[in-house]
Amino acid sequence: MIEETKKVIVITFAAVLLAIALNIFLIPANVFASGFTGVAQLLAVVLPLSTGILLFLLNVPVAILGWLKIGKAFTFYSFLNVALTTLFLEIIPVISVSNDILLNAVFGGVISAFGVGLTLKWGASSGGMDIIILILSRLSDRPLGPLFFILNGLIVVTAGLMFDWEKALYTLVSLYVASRIIDMIHTRHVKVTALIVTKKPDELRKAIHERVTRGLTRIPAKGGYMEDDKEMLMIVITRYELYALQHVIETVDPAAFTNIVETTQIFGLFRKDD
Template sequence: MVLDQTKKLLIVIIGALLNAAGLNLFLIPADVYASGFTGVAQLLSSVIVQYAPFYISTGTLLFLLNIPVGILGWLKVGKSFTVYSILSVALTTMFMGILPETSLSHDILLNAVFGGVISAVGIGLTLKYGASTGGLDIVAMVLAKWKDKPVGTYFFILNGIIILTAGLLQGWEKALYTLVTLYVTTRVIDAIHTRHMKLTAMIVTKKADEIKEAIYGKMVRGITTVPAKGAFTNEQKEMMIIVITRYELYDLEKIVKEVDPKAFTNIVQTTGIFGFFRKD
C-alpha cells in the first residue's frame, strides 16, 4: 500500500511538472490555449492583463477555479481521488511559479504542438495511475456517479468557447493554433491512457470469485459472468464483463494483477449504455 501510494504521488509530481513546462515554455508565451480549466485560466489571465490594473497568473487562477470543483468532488466522488486531483493542481500551480514563462521557439506551430504534447504526457500519466488533473475530470466523475450524462458534450462546449474566445482576443490564427493544441493533446492522452469516458472490461480467469470480491471491495459495479473454456488447454474458466469509467481503470488493473496475474483482460471502448449503470 505504501509503495503504491508513493508511486502514485511520484507520478502526480512528474505529471504536474510536465504540464507546467508545456504551459510556461510553449503555450503561454505563444498565446496558444490549452483545453479544459487550464485554457479557461489562461483566458481569464489574458483578460485581466488587458482590462484590469492588476495581474493574476494562470497557475493561481487554475488553482482558484479548482477549489469549488474540489469541494464538489470531496462530497460526491471520494476523498482519495479528490485529494490527488487537488494535489496535482496545486503542484502544477507551484511549478508554474517556479518555471520562467519563456519561449523556446518563435514558431507558433512548434509551440502549439510541443506544448500540447508535453502537457498531454503529464495529464496522460496522471490519469493512467488513477489520479486526475482536476477541473472537468472531477465534474465528469460527479456526473458519472449521479447520472449517465454525455460528459464529452461538456468538454466539447468548453473547448469550443476557449477556441472562440481565443479568436476574439488574439486573432483567428491563434484560435486555429489552439485547435491544433487541443487535437494533439487529445491524441497523446488517448495513446497513453484513454479519452473514452466509459470502458468495458472482459476478464477471463480461473479466480472469478476472488476477483469479484476484490472489485466489490473497491468499487460499486455490476459484474456479469459467462462460462468460458480455453480452446487450446480445454481449461474451464469464467469471463467477467464489467463496465467502468476511465478513472476506475487503474484500480481494476491493479486488482486483477494482484488476484490473478495470469488472467486475460480485454478493455474496449463503450459507446453507450442502456439500463442500470450505478447510482450511489
C-alpha cells in the first residue's frame, strides 16, 4: 500500500507538471507537445472543446485496448495520469508568463518532459502513443521508434500549415528538449537490455517470469575479485517494463548488479506469444 500510495502521488505530481507546461507555456505560444497531447492541442484549435477534454476523449479507446492487451495495473495508472492531467488542465488557467516564444518552447518542453519521465520511471505512462507502442512491441520485433517520429512529424507539419512555419520550428525545439530530458530521467528507447549478475538466479528467474512476460538467457559468471560463482541473466524488455523489473530485482536480490543497455534493434524471438 505504501508503494502504491507513492506511485499515485508521483503520477499526480507529473500530471500537474504537464498541465502547467501546457497551460502556461505551450498553449499560449501555440507550440505543441508530442503524441496525443499535441494532437489534442491541434484539435482544440478547430473544435469547441478544451485541450484537456480532447486529451481524455482520445485516450478512452486506447485505454480500453490497453486494458485488454497489456495489463490492468499499467493501463489503470496510465489512464489515471491522463484523467488527472485533464482535471488540472481545466483547473489551471491558460496564462502567458512570457512573450518570448523560444522561452515558452524550451520551458514547456522541459517541464512536460519531467512529468512524462517521472511517470515512466514509476511504471506508468502518459497514455496515448505509449500504450499503442507497447501493444505493437508485443506483436512485432521491428523497431518502433519511427512511429514516434511519424506522429510528431505530422504534428509539426500541421502546426506549420495551421499557423506558420516559425511555430512549427519552435515545436521542433520543444520536442527535442523534451526528448533529451526524458533520456536523462528514464530512457527514450523503446527496448532496453538488462544484464543482471546475481547469486540467486533460480529465485530471480522465477520472480521475473511472474511479473515480466519475457524470456531470458542464463549465462555462467564468476566474480573477478572474490572468484565466487554467479550467473548473469540477460533479458530484453520495453521501457515500460523497466519499473517492474527493477522492483523484482530489489525484492528478490538487492545485492544483484544490473546494467541497462540501450537496444536499437533485435532479431529472433521477443514477442509475448513466443
